[in-house]
Each structure stands twice: as C-alpha cells, then as structure tokens.
Amino acid sequence: MTATVSEIHVCRIDDLTPGLGAAALVEGEQVALFRLDDGTVHAVQNMCPFADAAVISRGITGDRGGEPTICSPLYKQVFSLVTGECLVTMDKEPVHTSPDLTVYPVTVRDGDVLVTVVRSL
Amino acid sequence: MSPERIVVVGAGMVAQRFVQTLRERDVDGRFHVTVIGEESYAPYDRVALTSFFSKANPEDLLLGDQRLWNDSGVTLVRDARVARIDRAARAVTTDAGESFPYDQLVLATGSSAWAPPLPGLDLPGVFMYRTLDDVAALQEWVRSRPGHGGPVRGAVIGGGLLGLEAAGALQSMGATSTVIEFADRLMALQVDRSGGEALKGLIERMGVQVKCSLATDAVLAGADGNVGSLRFNDGSEQLFDVVVFATGIRPRDELARDAGLALGERGGVKVDAACRTEDPRISAIGECAASEPDAFLSVGLIAPGNSMADVTVERLLGGSSQYNGADTATKLKLLGVDVASFGDAFAATPGALEVVYSDPFSGAYKKLVMTDDASVLLGGMFVGDASAYSQLRPMVGSALPGDPSSWILPEGVAERPELELPDEATVCSCNNITAGSVRHAVNEEGCHDLGAVKACTKAGTACGSCLPLVKKIMNTELEKGGFEVSNALCEHFAMSRSQLFSAIQVAGLTTFTDIIDRFGAGHGCDICKPTVGSILASIYNEHVLADGRAALQDTNDRVMANMQKDGTYSVVPRIPGGEITPDKLMVIAEVAQEFDLYTKITGGQRIDLFGARLEQLPAIWQRLVAAGMESGHAYGKSLRTVKSCVGSTWCRFGVQDSVGMAIALELRYRGLRSPHKMKIGVSGCARECAEARGKDVGVIATEKGWNVYVGGNGGFAPAHAQLLVEDVDDATVFQVIDRYLMLYIRTADRLQRTAPWQAEYEGGLDAIRDVIVNDSLGICDDLDAHMAHHVDSYEDEWKAVLDDPERLRQFQSFVNAPQEPDPSLAYVVERGQRRPATGSERESMLADAGRAL
Ligand code: SRM
Ligand SMILES: Cc1cc2nc3c(=O)[nH]c(=O)nc-3n(C[C@H](O)[C@H](O)[C@H](O)COP(=O)(O)OP(=O)(O)OC[C@H]3O[C@@H](n4cnc5c(N)ncnc54)[C@H](O)[C@@H]3O)c2cc1C
Ligand code: SF4
Ligand code: FES
Numbered sequence A: 001m002t003a004t005v006s007e008i009h010v011c012r013i014d015d016l017t018p019g020l021g022a023a024a025l026v027e028g029e030q031v032a033l034f035r036l037d038d039g040t041v042h043a044v045q046n047m048c049p050f051a052d053a054a055v056i057s058r059g060i061t062g063d064r065g066g067e068p069t070i071c072s073p074l075y076k077q078v079f080s081l082v083t084g085e086c087l088v089t090m091d092k093e094p095v096h097t098s099p100d101l102t103v104y105p106v107t108v109r110d111g112d113v114l115v116t117v118v119r120s121l
Numbered sequence B: 001m002s003p004e005r006i007v008v009v010g011a012g013m014v015a016q017r018f019v020q021t022l023r024e025r026d027v028d029g030r031f032h033v034t035v036i037g038e039e040s041y042a043p044y045d046r047v048a049l050t051s052f053f054s055k056a057n058p059e060d061l062l063l064g065d066q067r068l069w070n071d072s073g074v075t076l077v078r079d080a081r082v083a084r085i086d087r088a089a090r091a092v093t094t095d096a097g098e099s100f101p102y103d104q105l106v107l108a109t110g111s112s113a114w115a116p117p118l119p120g121l122d123l124p125g126v127f128m129y130r131t132l133d134d135v136a137a138l139q140e141w142v143r144s145r146p147g148h149g150g151p152v153r154g155a156v157i158g159g160g161l162l163g164l165e166a167a168g169a170l171q172s173m174g175a176t177s178t179v180i181e182f183a184d185r186l187m188a189l190q191v192d193r194s195g196g197e198a199l200k201g202l203i204e205r206m207g208v209q210v211k212c213s214l215a216t217d218a219v220l221a222g223a224d225g226n227v228g229s230l231r232f233n234d235g236s237e238q239l240f241d242v243v244v245f246a247t248g249i250r251p252r253d254e255l256a257r258d259a260g261l262a263l264g265e266r267g268g269v270k271v272d273a274a275c276r277t278e279d280p281r282i283s284a285i286g287e288c289a290a291s292e293p294d295a296f297l298s299v300g301l302i303a304p305g306n307s308m309a310d311v312t313v314e315r316l317l318g319g320s321s322q323y324n325g326a327d328t329a330t331k332l333k334l335l336g337v338d339v340a341s342f343g344d345a346f347a348a349t350p351g352a353l354e355v356v357y358s359d360p361f362s363g364a365y366k367k368l369v370m371t372d373d374a375s376v377l378l379g380g381m382f383v384g385d386a387s388a389y390s391q392l393r394p395m396v397g398s399a400l401p402g403d404p405s406s407w408i409l410p411e412g413v414a415e416r417p418e419l420e421l422p423d424e425a426t427v428c429s430c431n432n433i434t435a436g437s438v439r440h441a442v443n444e445e446g447c448h449d450l451g452a453v454k455a456c457t458k459a460g461t462a463c464g465s466c467l468p469l470v471k472k473i474m475n476t477e478l479e480k481g482g483f484e485v486s487n488a489l490c491e492h493f494a495m496s497r498s499q500l501f502s503a504i505q506v507a508g509l510t511t512f513t514d515i516i517d518r519f520g521a522g523h524g525c526d527i528c529k530p531t532v533g534s535i536l537a538s539i540y541n542e543h544v545l546a547d548g549r550a551a552l553q554d555t556n557d558r559v560m561a562n563m564q565k566d567g568t569y570s571v572v573p574r575i576p577g578g579e580i581t582p583d584k585l586m587v588i589a590e591v592a593q594e595f596d597l598y599t600k601i602t603g604g605q606r607i608d609l610f611g612a613r614l615e616q617l618p619a620i621w622q623r624l625v626a627a628g629m630e631s632g633h634a635y636g637k638s639l640r641t642v643k644s645c646v647g648s649t650w651c652r653f654g655v656q657d658s659v660g661m662a663i664a665l666e667l668r669y670r671g672l673r674s675p676h677k678m679k680i681g682v683s684g685c686a687r688e689c690a691e692a693r694g695k696d697v698g699v700i701a702t703e704k705g706w707n708v709y710v711g712g713n714g715g716f717a718p719a720h721a722q723l724l725v726e727d728v729d730d731a732t733v734f735q736v737i738d739r740y741l742m743l744y745i746r747t748a749d750r751l752q753r754t755a756p757w758q759a760e761y762e763g764g765l766d767a768i769r770d771v772i773v774n775d776s777l778g779i780c781d782d783l784d785a786h787m788a789h790h791v792d793s794y795e796d797e798w799k800a801v802l803d804d805p806e807r808l809r810q811f812q813s814f815v816n817a818p819q820e821p822d823p824s825l826a827y828v829v830e831r832g833q834r835r836p837a838t839g840s841e842r843e844s845m846l847a848d849a850g851r852a853l
Helices: B013-025 B046-055 B066-070 B132-144 B161-172 B193-205 B254-258 B302-316 B389-395 B435-443 B450-457 B467-480 B497-507 B512-519 B528-540 B555-559 B582-594 B614-626 B658-669 B730-747 B754-760 B764-773 B780-793 B797-802 B805-811 B839-848
Strands: A003-012 A021-026 A029-035 A041-045 A060-064 A067-071 A078-080 A086-088 A106-109 A112-120 B004-009 B031-036 B074-077 B082-086 B091-094 B099-101 B104-107 B111-113 B153-157 B176-180 B209-211 B216-221 B227-232 B237-239 B242-245 B249-251 B269-271 B282-284 B289-291 B330-334 B337-343 B353-358 B365-370 B377-383 B426-428 B569-571 B598-601 B607-612 B639-644 B678-683 B697-701 B706-710 B722-728 B827-830 B833-836
Touching: A003 A021, A003 A029, A021 A112, A029 A112, A041 A106, A060 B528, B004 B013, B004 B099, B013 B031, B013 B066, B013 B302, B046 B132, B046 B161, B066 B074, B082 B254, B132 B161, B132 B242, B153 B161, B161 B176, B161 B242, B161 B330, B193 B209, B193 B337, B193 B353, B193 B365, B193 B377, B227 B242, B269 B282, B289 B302, B337 B389, B377 B389, B426 B435, B426 B467, B435 B450, B435 B467, B450 B467, B497 B512, B497 B528, B497 B730, B512 B528, B555 B805, B569 B614, B582 B598, B582 B607, B582 B614, B598 B833, B607 B614, B607 B833, B614 B797, B614 B805, B639 B658, B658 B678, B658 B697, B658 B730, B697 B730, B706 B730, B722 B730, B722 B764, B730 B754, B730 B764, B730 B780, B754 B764, B764 B780, B797 B805
Parallel strands: B004 B031, B004 B104, B031 B074, B104 B282, B153 B176, B153 B242, B176 B209, B269 B289, B639 B678, B678 B697
Antiparallel strands: A003 A112, A021 A029, A029 A041, A060 A067, A067 A078, A078 A086, A106 A112, B082 B091, B091 B099, B111 B249, B216 B227, B227 B237, B330 B337, B337 B377, B353 B365, B365 B377, B569 B607, B598 B607, B697 B706, B706 B722, B827 B833
8 A cells, every 4th residue: 555645834823822623634635733832733623523513723721631622512522632532422322434633734934834644546 | 123013092092002011121122013993193292283283284183203103013904993802812803904913902992082972062163072082073173164243252071180171272272271170179179179279260261261060961953053152050051152171081991891801890901000901911091991800990091001011021021110199289380270189188087187277369269188186288279370299299108397478478478488398209210210219229229329329219311300309309318318418529529619719819810720739639520620610600701712711611601602512602692671673683593594403583582593614603603703793602601691671661650760770781791700690570560471580590570670580590490589688779799699699609509500509508598688788798899809709701602703813713613624524423404404414314414315325
C-alpha cells in the first residue's frame, strides 16, 4: 500500500483565538483546530461521532486530570485533544462507528499552521 | 445459520412493542419476525384514537419509528386476517389461504368491541369505538348528516373510559352528546359513588349530558331507515342521529380456542407468568391474554400488554423475566377532567379508613384510603384534581407522614410533609430504575457522586429529567452514612456555585485565569467555564463575548443562538410581552424567506427561525437589528419571555394593563444572567390566561393592583408559583421582583431553577419574604443597586457584536473558507418548509449523488 503524506497550510496562528476552536476545510475533510492557552495547537475531526454533525470546533476546551480536552457542544461528550479518545461518553453510543476522534498532526512554522493529512492510494 | 421464525398475529399496540423490543435486544439477529394484521394500517396508537378527530390523518397516529418496518429482520403483512393455527404443522393460514410457518408463534390479537345483543344494532348510524376505521366512519357519518335545524344529536352508550372519550369526540365534531350508563355512575371501575357524582358534575359542565341507571332496550330506525332514536327500559324514547356503543371489550381468543388451547375463566388465551400458552411454541400477550396474575383484570390498559411483550422477548432470547400482574393504577384525562385511582381505591381492606375531600366550588373529589390507624397509605382516588397522584402512588403500602388530609386539601391550605420515597418507587421512568437501586448504588456499590450513580444504575441516562431527584436521594443517603456531601462544581473547583459567586464578588476578580488560579486548579472544563462566565455576567453585566470571555461560554452563549441537532442555529428575536407590530412581523417573514429558515411560533409567545448557519447569523441579525429588533436571549441562562394576556386594553374582564406590565418587566430584566433560565407571566385578571403561576415570577392583576407570585416552574417537575405580596402598585412589583431575582442569582446552585431553590432555601418562602420585604439580612440596598446597575448597563448583545469586526470573526464557518457552508448539511421539505434530513434520508441522498462509492 502506498500513501501520500501532505502538509496543508490552513491559516496563520493569529487567526486562532486562544482557548477557542475553529473549523477548517482540509482536502475536503472538516477539521477542528484548537489553540490552547499554553500555546499548543491541536487538530481533530470536526464531525462529532455522537451527534453526527460537524460541531466539535464549537465545543468548550478544558482538561480532565491534566489531559487537554474538548467537550462536544451537542451532547457534551468529552474527548482528549491529544489522542482523540472519548473520555466521557455520557452513556451514549456513537451514531456510526468509533466513539473516538481522528487526530491530525499539526505543525506551526513561521506563524503558519500546517495540518498533516495522510491519504492511502 | 438462518434465523428462527417468529410469527406475530395481530398488528396492534402490543405487537409493535414486541417487535421494537425484539429488534433492540436481539443484537445477534437470531430471529426474523413476521407480523400479520387484519387492519390496513401499521400499528397505531389506539390509546390516542380520539385525537384522530383533531388530527384527521391516520399517519399521525402511527406508533414508533416507521423505519422499524423496513428492517430486514421484520416483515409486516397488512390487510390479512389469520383464520387458523395448525399446531402440528407449525403454521398459520390467512383468509386468503396464504400460509406462514413459525418456530415461535405470538398471539397479540387484542380485543374487540362488544355490544349487548339489542335490536337495531346493524342500523346505519350505529358505531363501535375501537379501530381507526371505526372513528373514520363515525366522522364521515357525522359530517354528512343533513341538517335538521340543529346540531347532529349523538348518543354514547356506556359511561366508562371509552364512552367518555367517544362523548368528547362527538362534541369536538359539533354534535351534541348524551352518555347513557346502565350502572349508577360513570367510570364505575375506577371511582366510587361520590367520585362518580363529582365526575358527572364536571362533565356536565363541559356540556355533555349524562344519564345514569338507565338501560337501553332498542335502537330504532327513523323514517330514512337510518338510526332515529333509542328506547330505554323505563319506556321513554329519545331522538338521535348517531349512536356509539362503548359497552366493553371481549378478548379475541377465537384462534386459540379453535386450536384447542385452554382459555381463562372469563375468556382470553390462558398463559403462565412467562406468557406461554399450553403449547410451548405459542405465547399470548396484550389484551387477548388471560394471565394468572391478572385473574380479575377487567379494564383494558396498555401498560400490562407492554410488560408482557418485554417478558416474552426476554424469554425468547433465553432470559427468564416474569410478568407480575398489572398495576391497575390509572390516571386519565377525559374531556379535560383528571380521573385517577390507585391501590385499594375502593377500601376493600378490612378496617380501612377513608379520608375524603370534596370541593363544592371546583367540583373536585379526592379520597385517600388508609389502614385503620391512619398511618399506612392503601390507595386513593382523584376526580377533577389529580395533582397529588404521582407523589402518592409510589407510597402505597408505606407509612404516610403527617396528616393525610394535607394531600387532598387544595394546594397551599395545609403544609404537605416531605416524602421519603419507598425503595420500590420508580425514580427514572425512562429506564425503570427505583429509589432502592439508587440507594443500593450509594450504600453498597460505593457510588458517591452523580456520575458514578448514573454509570452504575443507568438512572438519568436517557432524558435526564430525573437527575435532580436522583441527586437528592443520593445526597440523603450520603448524609445518613456520615459522608460529606460534596458541593464541588467539578474537578477544578471544590466550591459550590453560590460559594464561588461570593468568592468572585468579594475578591473582585474579572477573568477566568485569575479565578481558577486563586480558587481552583487545572484548565477548567465545560462545567466550570460556563458557570464562571455566567457569574461574571451576573456581577458585571459585561458583554458575553467581552475580552477572554468567549472561550468560557457554551456555543449557544458564544454565538448568541441555540445550536440545533445538525449544528445549525435558531434565531429568536425578542418580542416583549408577545406584542408585535405587523411591520416587524413582516421583517421576520422576509428574513425567514430570504434565508430559507424553518419558522415556528414558540411556546413562549414569539417566533423561532431554525436552520441558520454560523456564518449567516451576522447577516440575519443585521436585518433584524436594523428593523429595531434585538436578541431574545433564547440561548442564555437568563430571562426568556414575559408571557402576557391581552388584559384590560381589550379584554372585557381585564382589570389592569397586563401587556404594558409584561413589556415593562421584559425590558427591565432582559439579558440578566442567572443560574438557570427565568420566565415571567402577567395576567390581567384572576382567570389567568397568561398562566403566570406556572412561571418563575407570576404577576396577576387585582382590582387594587397586582399580586406577585414566585417560584413557579413548568418542565419536568411543574410547580405553581406561590404568593409573595398582594395588591401592590407597579413600583412595588418591580422592587420585590428585583430583589427576588438578585437573591436567587446570588445564592442558587448551578442549573437550579427558582422552584427548587425556593423550596430548599432555609426557611422557605417565608424567609425569602423576610429578606426582600423586611430586609431581615440588611442587604436590600445592595440587591437594589445591583439590579439598577443591570438595568442601566443593558445593551443588545447582537447589536454590540455587529459593531465589532473582531467579534464578528467568531462567525466564520471555516477559518480558511469563511463563508463556505458546512458540506455535511442536508435537508428535506416537509409541510412546505425544510427540516434536517434524518440519518437514513441523508444516506440515501448521498447514495443518489453517487458519492457513497
Ligand atoms: C422553542 C421552544 C419550543 C417551541 O417550539 O415552542 C423551546 C425549545 C427548547 N427548550 Fe423549552 N422551549 C420552549 C418553551 C418552553 C416552555 C414553555 C414556556 O416557556 O411557556 C417550557 C416550560 C416552562 C418552564 O420553563 O418552566 C420549556 C421547558 C424547557 C425545559 C425544562 C426546564 C425545567 O425547569 O425543567 C428545558 C430543559 C432545560 O432548560 O434544561 C428546555 C429546553 C429547551 C431547548 C433549549 C433544548 C435544547 O437544549 O436545545 C430547546 C431550544 C430550541 C431552540 O433552539 O430555540 N425547555 N420550554 C420554546 C421556546 C420559547 C421561547 O420563545 O423562548
Ligand atoms: C378509544 C380508546 C381509548 C383507550 N384509552 C386508553 C388509555 O387512556 N390508557 C390505556 O392504558 N389504554 C387505553 N386503551 C386501551 C388500549 O388501546 C389497549 O389496551 C391496547 O390497544 C391493547 O393492545 P393489543 O395489542 O393487545 O390490542 P390491539 O391494539 O387491539 O391490537 C390487536 C390487533 O390485532 C388484530 N387482529 C385480531 N385478530 C386478528 C387475526 N386473527 N388476524 C390478524 N389480525 C388480527 C386487530 O385487528 C388489532 O389490530 C384505549 C382503547 C381505546 C379503543
Ligand atoms: S419539549 Fe422542548 S426540549 Fe423537548 S423536544 Fe420539544 S422543544 Fe425540544
Ligand atoms: S426519567 Fe430518568 S432519564 Fe428520563
């Protein structure tokens, strides 16, 4: 199997407000970006597995025992921004498949925010 | 392995429940189920049959999610009557000769309407009241009656549950309705003689005539060969154009009888507690079954059938649950009159005492049945006012503290004692979890916080409305066990909301970072961030998106609109007091049209526009603000609406200008952030058309001024507001409400509405009145100043955002494509407007577009 790995320029770091999320369209995929207070930037899939709607970027950031998290705005599931793992399911089942979020590697270079997408061919 | 075949005969309510439960539980696809029904509809809600007359569309009555019938494991055969069961060949055959083999057969044939064998039953114009076809034919008949100078004259024979429903239906079609009952009272199965009298009185007030102790001898034809009159056993006759029989039901046990299966003593297919007939491959459920535990059940109710369906599914899947007999407790609303009975309502227990209250004014009749020493509750009966039913019903068999009469006297006359729910009382009705299981989780399983109790018991995991009750039970157990009841907001703050409120106020802190550094730990979460955001807004009344605050807010507060299920938002402009000019209505209509927004009148006297995308919100509000409208705060934990009635301006009974008062109140408290949402109502006279006593604050006009009520609530735990002050002038209305709301904002828990806050405030309403009327804590000046600051510093949030390019940035759909619509949204048109496509609709749309490849 071959795969292409590409770094896609999404925005400038100043386009992101600390503590808040923003959605981005990356190669047709909806990605949720978060710039946290500590300066790190995280990217996860924007579709909420429990609501089946593209809303993750509009949730509230925070932490659970030190792990940076995002809480989905519709049914309040909590996910790790580092691993994408669903930490609090609110006793609900995901609509389709996995309860966890896909995580995208992010690089900030010279103030540019770059998201890495891997495509298998 | 191919699945085992289940055949269900009858496609009624219980069959639907059976298939739904089977499909939910049979995760491995062990069974394929075929349902054969003689009616031409998929299973529908027979309980709601009477609503056919208001809906007039059979589709609206269909039960459950219709996708159930498209499931590959389900086959629904309609318009097919099963004529025979061949037990040896294990197959059923329909009238049309089609044969369906089974591994398991489930009889769910229900009952048929029964009428006494009278002459004239077959005349045109005589109806039964059981099926959709029955009611559709009845409606057609009444509609097509030629006028004879007055309304169609209708008779209902039988004064039980069905009869009264039918009487209501006739009335709703504009016919007159007369109920003829052979027994000495209405609803003889549910209520005693006095209860029947009370019910008769209340129903006659609704314009229905009631004749008890009267037997019908014959239905007679008129000149046109249709129904013309009824003849009674006292020799009298009365003219009627339509006659409905509601004289009882008989189980449809004919298939079982012909197949040689045993029947119950009073008919019905005999089954054991696992709902099995004599033949281990045949079960019977619902009204056609005669189950041992129900030897004497003679009322047709849906709940027992549903339990039987669940028990049978469980058994077929290898489990062993049992049907333990029906709870015949019932609460009905007939022609708008509440009728409820539970437990030993007829005082059959030897020595039982009856405590009775009948209210000559309202016409209500209420009775409790107690043991001979008046200590233990055995049962009860309510006609006209069943408000105490839900609290008392789980208490049957338990000691009732205090004076039993406090439960049947009108609310507010005598203090009702606090009830400790018995272990078997259901707390969470979605998941059927009892108080006992919650206590067990706390005491035996070591669950000491709400999350643990939820995970362990499943209580509160569906609609969530039972959570306050679950929490209360948990806290009581924790206190009893000597554990400290934690008021901690979340893992980041060890304080409760009200403690945090004073801490922030005293320390004068204004940013989340300062607050969490000083009083908490970590980075915060979705619980503490919005709480702090709300506290800051209450104290300083600055813009919700003011510096650094945006990240604290839930998306609703952050974008000042309510997120809907598909991630789009709703737009609700404020319409103070419900009063609006045609010009403004026109602007709303134009905006809705231009942005293709689904439009609906809300339950709060204003208009909701649904389906706005994030990036459209500023443009939409631009239009609304330009036309002089402002945010309705439908998204905020803040004042929602002030509902009004038209009052003295137009109404012949109004004694004060309730619309004017409502507008003044709405403008005064708009935007005020609070622990939960707040609603106000203003009625122009004691008739209370604005339902003000169902609101957090209710203002009702009197000849001399206004009465102010506080602590009302709709929602999950409805409560009537209680009188705070009487006959006061306008200025005093504002003053007491200012103080009441401020005290609430400062001291209530997170997401605690006024009703529970007021009930739990130390000393209750009397203490609150003391604080705000007599200034017993010496804080009134402070409360007044705080509210004055709010009123003076109010600005429309939406206008402020439109003026600020930096804040507008929050309304981009994508940071790299700011105006690009979310590509995952999909809609279908229904009743002339668009609505979000359901999951399966979306899939088929994608498939059509060829993108699913
Ligand atoms: C739109 C509306 C239904 C409608 O189509 O009519 C509505 C819609 C919602 N209600 Fe409501 N309620 C609406 C009138 C009511 C009423 C009737 C009334 O106000 O007279 C009640 C009962 C009265 C009361 O509040 O005491 C009501 C009791 C609730 C509750 C239960 C609160 C409780 O104390 O138990 C919730 C849940 C909550 O707030 O936690 C709720 C929650 C909601 C939410 C916010 C659910 C959600 O989180 O999405 C819905 C928001 C939809 C939206 O985007 O606007 N809604 N809701 C009504 C808006 C009125 C308005 O103009 O603002
Ligand atoms: C007007 C009205 C109001 C009611 N109000 C209430 C209420 O407020 N509360 C309450 O608890 N209950 C109420 N009920 C009772 C409730 O509707 C019944 O308890 C419930 O419908 C019973 O469900 P079931 O599946 O056993 O029977 P049904 O719903 O009657 O279903 C049986 C189905 O089997 C079909 N069938 C029978 N024999 C055959 C055959 N041989 N071949 C094929 N199909 C067959 C019938 O046509 C029918 O469609 C009310 C009933 C009526 C009529
Ligand atoms: S009752 Fe209120 S919360 Fe429930 S669905 Fe209707 S609008 Fe939504
Ligand atoms: S009643 Fe408990 S979750 Fe609905």
